Amino acid sequence: MDTRTRLASLLERLRDNGHRLTPQRVAIVRALIEHDGHPTVEQLHQSILPDFPTTSLATVYKTIALLKEDGEVLELGFGELGSRYDGRHPKPHPHLICTRCGAIADYTLQGLDELVARMAAETGFAVDSHRFDMFGLCPACRGAAPTPPTDGQAARHTEHRPD
Amino acid sequence: MDTRTRLASLLERLRDNGHRLTPQRVAIVRALIEHDGHPTVEQLHQSILPDFPTTSLATVYKTIALLKEDGEVLELGFGELGSRYDGRHPKPHPHLICTRCGAIADYTLQGLDELVARMAAETGFAVDSHRFDMFGLCPACRGAAPTPPTDGQAARHTEHRPD
DNA sequence: TTCCGTGCAAAGAGTTTGCATCTGT
DNA sequence: ACAGATGCAAACTCTTTGCACGGAA
Numbered sequence: 001m002d003t004r005t006r007l008a009s010l011l012e013r014l015r016d017n018g019h020r021l022t023p024q025r026v027a028i029v030r031a032l033i034e035h036d037g038h039p040t041v042e043q044l045h046q047s048i049l050p051d052f053p054t055t056s057l058a059t060v061y062k063t064i065a066l067l068k069e070d071g072e073v074l075e076l077g078f079g080e081l082g083s084r085y086d087g088r089h090p091k092p093h094p095h096l097i098c099t100r101c102g103a104i105a106d107y108t109l110q111g112l113d114e115l116v117a118r119m120a121a122e123t124g125f126a127v128d129s130h131r132f133d134m135f136g137l138c139p140a141c142r143g144a145a146p147t148p149p150t151d152g153q154a155a156r157h158t159e160h161r162p163d
Numbered sequence: 164m165d166t167r168t169r170l171a172s173l174l175e176r177l178r179d180n181g182h183r184l185t186p187q188r189v190a191i192v193r194a195l196i197e198h199d200g201h202p203t204v205e206q207l208h209q210s211i212l213p214d215f216p217t218t219s220l221a222t223v224y225k226t227i228a229l230l231k232e233d234g235e236v237l238e239l240g241f242g243e244l245g246s247r248y249d250g251r252h253p254k255p256h257p258h259l260i261c262t263r264c265g266a267i268a269d270y271t272l273q274g275l276d277e278l279v280a281r282m283a284a285e286t287g288f289a290v291d292s293h294r295f296d297m298f299g300l301c302p303a304c305r306g307a308a309p310t311p312p313t314d315g316q317a318a319r320h321t322e323h324r325p326d
Numbered sequence: 327t328t329c330c331g332t333g334c335a336a337a338g339a340g341t342t343t344g345c346a347t348c349t350g351t
Numbered sequence: 352a353c354a355g356a357t358g359c360a361a362a363c364t365c366t367t368t369g370c371a372c373g374g375a376a
Contacts, residue, residue, distance in 0.1 A: 020330060020375050041365085056333045061366065077242035080341075082365060096288045107282055116297060119270055124302035125259045133294045134279060139287035183350050185356060204340085219358045224341065243366075245340065 006088060007033045010072055019066060024048070024055050028063045029087070038076060038084035038095075038104045076104070076133075092130050098138035105138070169251060170196045173235055182229060187211070187218050191226045192250070201239060201247035201258075201267045239267070239296075255293050261301035268301070 001009075010029050015021055027048040032039065035047065045060050064085060067073040074086040076095065084104060094107040112132070120127040164172075173192050178184055190211040195202065198210065208223045227248060230236040237249040239258065247267060257270040275295070283290040 079240035127297045127299035130297040134290045135292045136290035
């Protein structure tokens with residue numbers, strides 16, 4: 001599904017659920033869908049500020065909350081590191097998170113649902129969602145300086161959340 | 164490994180790393196190891212209060228931080244729901260979390276390490292840890308009232324974190 | 327016109343930190 | 352004795368909430 005279709009789908013969903021399509025809301029949803037990656041609330045806020053300079057973080061949070069209610073956005077909370085959102089693929093799936101540059105890659109694991117179902121069956125739990133994250137260094141950061149002390153040579157590629 | 168051995172092992176580790184074995188610290192580590200489940204900081208704090216009434220939450224956090232540095236405790240952060248700690252099995256492993264009563268069950272998944280290694284190899288990430296959690300209803304909560312409105316009959320078994 | 331949404335600021339929760347006072351080693 | 356630990360309170364971050372004004376339907 002292309003981003004245009006997905007965007008229309010989300011807006012329609014909001015409208016059908018009795019929510020108003022304010023310009024800010026549309027902009028937030030658009031930013032969420034068009035952002036290639038797993039944006040933070042802060043990043044979404046920043047992307048719409050040029051068009052809507054008075055938009056508050058609270059509004060972004062509220063809009064995302066609406067989408068979460070409908071299961072149209074996947075929230076990846078990382079404790080103190082804040083949360084990332086995926087409005088393109090809201091179904092749970094594995095992620096690879098770079099602990100150095102913050103990049104997050106999606107992974108499609110065949111048979112994961114069956115695996116989860118098997119564990120559920122064995123334990124007697126009625127599982128309805130899951131979370132599978134792996135932490136380490138992304139390909140780019142593996143090649144970069146091991147643990148940059150204070151040098152400014154390694155072209156520290158700026159992916160998301162550089163910390 | 165029984166809890167007694169594990170406790171001695173952790174205390175030794177702390178001592179070897181140049182940390183002092185204060186009574187509070189020993190009590191916190193003991194509480195962590197002896198707690199059958201995945202205690203919260205609050206729970207650890209409560210368990211040692213009878214013996215050390217002046218102990219502060221900060222001290223509990225600091226002690227856990229030491230163990231985390233040594234990789235001797237597994238931290239399960241749940242965003243707004245706070246964190247749970249596992250001092251018995253610090254190696255990453257799957258968990259089944261009951262969203263109703265808060266119970267957390269461990270699961271030993273054969274071949275998980277190989278699976279993670281395969282995903283790492285395919286994506287080029289250098290994975291050094293992971294997190295695999297499943298959310299749903301535990302066996303006890305499945306049988307209980309679907310979504311207790313206001314009745315007081317269902318013997319709502321008190322596991323951890325009743326929410 | 328009527329609610330719902332916005333945006334500001336204040337509140338909240340969990341965790342961390344600063345600092346003076348103790349204490350293990 | 353001295354470096355390190357404790358414990359209190361303040362600080363911090365991310366997120367939620369209260370409320371008056373503004374705007375979608």
